[in-house]
Amino acid sequence: MIELIKGDITKTECDAIVNAANASLLGGGGVDGAIHRAGGPAILEDCRKIVARQGGCKTGEAVVTAASNLPAKFVIHTVGPVWNGGRNGEEAKLKSCYANSIRLADENGCKTIAFPNISTGIYGFPKKPAAQIVVSTVEELAERHHIEKVTFVCFDDENYSIYTKLLAELK
Numbered sequence: 775m776i777e778l779i780k781g782d783i784t785k786t787e788c789d790a791i792v793n794a795a796n797a798s799l800l801g802g803g804g805v806d807g808a809i810h811r812a813g814g815p816a817i818l819e820d821c822r823k824i825v826a827r828q829g830g831c832k833t834g835e836a837v838v839t840a841a842s843n844l845p846a847k848f849v850i851h852t853v854g855p856v857w858n859g860g861r862n863g864e865e866a867k868l869k870s871c872y873a874n875s876i877r878l879a880d881e882n883g884c885k886t887i888a889f890p891n892i893s894t895g896i897y898g899f900p901k902k903p904a905a906q907i908v909v910s911t912v913e914e915l916a917e918r919h920h921i922e923k924v925t926f927v928c929f930d931d932e933n934y935s936i937y938t939k940l941l942a943e944l945k
């Protein structure tokens with residue numbers, strides 16, 4: 775099942791919320807800043823342990839931490855591609871973010887997962903093509919990994935209206 779909401783992902787009740795992080799895993803602005811602020815310092819502590827172990831997170835990959843003060847059980851941190859005109863494998867990398875996050879959610883026993891619109895803020899991925907990539911692949915990924923509900927949490931009006939239209943076309 776796919777659900778669309780407009781709002782703040784830190785308030786979403788589900789097993790895992792996904793963070794649009796950067797390779798350092800040490801926090802930033804946008805949704806990353808909001809998640810660390812609302813979740814508290816334990817999330818950063820977990821991120822530091824991952825950095826010590828594997829030196830950060832590559833574009834398209836994902837790691838998991840506790841969600842601490844958030845209603846979710848886990849935060850899955852994934853690193854979206856920086857938009858560079860589209861000739862740098864951005865599309866495949868964005869797809870990998872969603873695929874690896876779903877796989878990791880499944881490996882941690884999650885049945886519900888919430889995504890922000892990865893890469894479409896500071897990283898500059900055009901919103902419509904990003905949404906088309908996500909909407910066309912996520913249902914199949916979720917089914918393959920026993921995820922019962924995927925929630926898209928759109929923070930800005932433009933993404934919300936793009937997702938509303940694309941999801942209506944799927945039905």
Ligand code: AR6
Binds near residue numbers: 794795807933
């Ligand atoms: N809940 C849900 N979505 C949000 C929230 C929120 N609280 N706040 C912003 N968004 P961005 P990126 C939306 O810039 O483009 C960070 O500094 C926002 O409207 O957060 O992947 C990281 O550390 C947009 O649609 O992430 C990286 O350095 C979407 O989240 C870099 O930004 C993604 O915007 C990652 O850039």
